[in-house]
Amino acid sequence: MYISKIEIHNFRNFKNSTIEFNEGINCIIGHNNAGKTNLLKALSLIFNCNENRKLSIDDFYKKIDTTVYFEKEATGELKRQAPPKIRISAFITQSTGDKIDNEIVPDDNNTVYDWRIQTTPHYIAQLTFECFLPDGEDTKEYSECINKLISESNTTQTDFWALIKRKFIFKYISRIYCGNPALKNRADSDDLNRFDFQFLNAIRDVEKELFTGKNTLLKDVLRYFLDNSIDINTSLSDIQKNDEKNHVHSIFEQKSSDLIAHLKQRINTEPILKYSKDVGASLGGEPNFEGEVDEIEMFSTLRLIIEKELNIKLPATHNGLGYNNLIYISILLSKMQMSRSNYVSDDEKKIFPMLVIEEPEAHLHPSMQYKFLKFLKDNLKTKKEVRQVFITTHSTHITAAVELDEIICLNMINSDEFNIAYPGKVFDLTNETDKKSKAYVKRFLDATKSDMLFAQKVIFVEGIAEQLLIHCLANYMGKSLEDFHVAVINVNGRYFNHFLKLFDYLDTDPFKKNAIKRKVVCITDADPTQKDNTKPEPKFKKCYPFELDADLVNFEYKKLSEILNSLLVEFGSHALIKIESRTDGKGKTFEYELAQKNPTIEILLSDNIANKAELKDLIKAYKDNKTLSEMLVLLKSATIKNAIINSVWTNDLEKKAAIIAARYLQSIENTSDSGKGEHALNLDINLRENFQKGNPIGFEVPDYVINTINYVC
């Protein structure tokens, strides 16, 4: 069985939310204040038997519409006779995954025996935590107080909560019901205790919690593993094991009593005992010192140390925080192993250990994060010391290490709207394209791209230049992408559609309702194409925008690329996804657009660019208002020259800018891959320098980029 769902009502930032869980790992992500910790707290209220279930006024959903609590029926009675309550329901479902015969695990059955709300084809059990003002005199008093507030016309939200806080919150009671919560059957605490809720919060002070044998956690674990090597020795019979244990225990007894005798012998008790004689205490018998020590007491003298190299020992407190965290977790796992073993009484044996970790990345290097996750997965699969894991994280390394299906995204759209997304569930696996998309996303969702899951808004770009430059271009618009938590994701090509499925939200679609509801823009190149029908096996090939429609007899043209077109068809009217490109038949690529928009600006030319001198000449000619033919003379590319001459464009100024843009693009494309990256980097530096000087040269941002940035900022 596994915890399959939680419904949270009126609790902290959850007004009314349902969150579904996976068997195994659940990786909960979301930006700060999205409610990740609150979700864990909600789980804890039900499954953690050590949780303090007394709640405070701050545990209520803050935006409860309090006006309804002041409304009256026609009879003059209050519409709501009781103040708001908090309700959290957890659903526990029979595992159906790998077992063909749907065999029920006996311990699972016996634990959820009377919690069920469904019995077949697989069972579902329900536990409901409620925190409410019990019906009776208190609710009567509540009604009177509300009526008084109404008569004094103090009916604001503040008045309401002030009343609850002052007079009623401490009278609230908490209950855990099983089965249908309407029937108010209380869950047996013995059954609830079968869940082992081990929680590691983000701000853990492991040093305080651990590392000396005095600590109860460590003590428990040490006690369990005392003589464990005898227990696991399969060559011994049970009787032999017992004999062996008795034997080593008697050795300990002998040695420890020797030690105490030695100690006692060194103490001169006479002066101490003399006083007792003098005051007459010895009349009741001669005082003396005696003592014995058992293994457990001796644990207190043990400290956890770290042996770095031979003979260099450090107390664990001197160890790095990251390692100490891992040590802490490993000791916790040892304890969980113990709680499930025969070491504890059958009546207290845990049957559902769950590990709940807040931000496992704290103090951990990315590669260690990866290793840790892998360990957890292996444990779930093979050792089964942990049966379900819940982790919250901000680490893209962790999301990259878990499966797409294991990610749960808490997405705060605005202060009232909550969207819970399951990126792994947006794909309809009966559909081949979706299947392919899922495989693609899984394959390419690395740590850098995972950022799209965390950010509040996403810009998808095709290449390194956009990725680098867009931040700076936003600055030119007086905006900052960082301020708006915008992630710029370079998909290194045009496979936007696979990633876009993660964001293609539609509440009426069984798959798309799982998507992340978030503003997303794709910036893509127009990339016009042409097809020469005079050639054998004609194909569409890239062309310049000014080549479009030049020879309608022999050529076919497309002013926008195939991919852009299909994106526009699919998402053209999408509520949240925008496709941005220059679509008027004048655009080609990002760099082309930069140059076409800024034909006079030399800083676009970085040191790495080819044909730098020629480009400089062209820019100068444009600045000096030279004619088109004068510029064509300077142009050393025959392809562009012919195309411009044959173009159907009529505006010479446009053509002149196009010459610069085309030659600029051609020059970048002729440089090596590393050169392109370097060019983008240098261009970024140049543009930033210029921006810091207050943009004296008047650099302008291309229109579709402006649209993009305005959409997300």
Next chain:
Amino acid sequence: MIEINSNSLIEIDKPFKVFAGPGAGKTFWLINHTKNVLRNSKKLSSTAKIACITYTNIGVDEIQKRLENNGDRVYVSTIHNFLYKFIVKPYAFLLKDNEGNYIINLKNLDGHDEHIPNNKFIFKWKSLNNIGYIKEDERIYECLQNLDWSLNETNELDLNPRDIWRKKVGKYSIKSDYFYSYKQLYWHNGQIHHEDVLYFSYRIITEHPEIIKFIHLKFPYIFIDEFQDTNPLQTQIIKKIANSGTIIGVIGDSEQSIYKFQGAKRQDFLDFDLPNLEIYQINGNRRSTKAIIKLLDNLRNDKIAQTSIRQIEGVSPTIYSDNRLQVIQKLQISHPDLVILSRKNETVGQIKNSNNRVLGDLWTISRNLDSNFDRQRLLYNAIYAAELCLLGNYKDAARIASKIFYKFSNGNKINDTKKKELAISIIDYLISHKNNNLSKTILEFHNTLFENLSRNYQVTVGAKISKGAFKDFAQEKTYANLVQSLRIKDDTSNIKTIHKAKGAEFNNVLVVFDSSDELKYILESQKHQIDDDSRIYYVAFSRARDNLFLHVNEPISIENMNKLMLFGIKEGILTK
């Protein structure tokens, strides 16, 4: 059939049936067997349990006590409580009517109760089925009270009076179809009766067989004591559970089957069979003296003679025919722990109250005269609870008393905590005023209680007694009469009916016959095997360890006395 003794250990993973006569030490054996399973079973995971089921709550307490520290690994319970807790309560939500509503109002469901017909419901039921023309309410009441479920030939559940002739009320016969709608009235209120527990359990596991699997996993072992008093429905439920793999063990003695009037079928025990069932017999009687065993052997229909393990000759059972009260007084002096057993509730009431008054079933009369069911419930639950409390059964006392309360006088609902509080107040009030109240008439007692509740607790239950036939009754009868007429389910006192002594053992026992005619059940026990009459006295006699006394209220004929002497019974005479 394998012969064993009460110390024998048997194979733990096979179903079994154990025949064990009185005093064979079957409880002792059952405890040993249970411990043996606990220690050696490989089927018990940390959450699975053994169920030990017995017939009475007294039996439950006894087993619980003897098991000592089993933690929670053994669940000891009566069959009804077991089925309620593990089938009806958790899974009744699966039972829905054609409109998709729960068959039972689960929100109000709180345990199962004795079936006391509610006048309001009878009235409603009559109009529902257009049978208002059947006027003999007393007969209707008796018919409905007698209702029980039974499996028909096609394994469907029928609802009819146990005594089928009760269907006939005057010149009319009530159609079987009507009874279901009567029960529904209770269910819609969240009330279910003891007999309904078996009905619902059977339905749930038949309609939803997956539940049997759940039960099997939770209880890999179920042992049932006193199985000779099983009824066919219960037997079917047990068989279904056995088929899922749970190891079932049943223990009993068909010679001690005495619940035929409640639908028990002793042949079911004799016939009970499961694949791989091992049958054992525990011989010997470690309870009684040789003199008592001699009498017992003579009464057994199967003529299996028990050997005395104690090997003490003992005193011959003694029969008295002097004045009953005097006999009791004398015996109570010589044997202070004397337990008095009688067949009829009426007799028990008389002895308890040291009188010979014949009161009849006052409670049924009272309910028939009074149309106000809430008032009747107040009277009954309050007095019953107080008596239970005096017997030390506080838990049931509080449960029963809290069912009196529902709403405050102002119409507000009373919550559960408050109900408990009120229950304790009312019990406390009745106990502290009992001596005063005993001589009061019902009218006086009730109206004082009524006023007290409404004045001090703002609770109105029923109404004051002010007029009508019930007023006459209430003026005539006293509180003491009502107490005397009570039937207490788990009577732990020293004076009780034979049925309630089932499974128990006492040092010294006096069995009081209601009339000397009843002696025939001893003298000619072979003739009275179809009904339980002879077996009832067999059960009564076999409770005694050391001394057994008998009492008839008329002189015994010489002929009878001679016969009695053949059974080893001697005549006792009171010495002044």
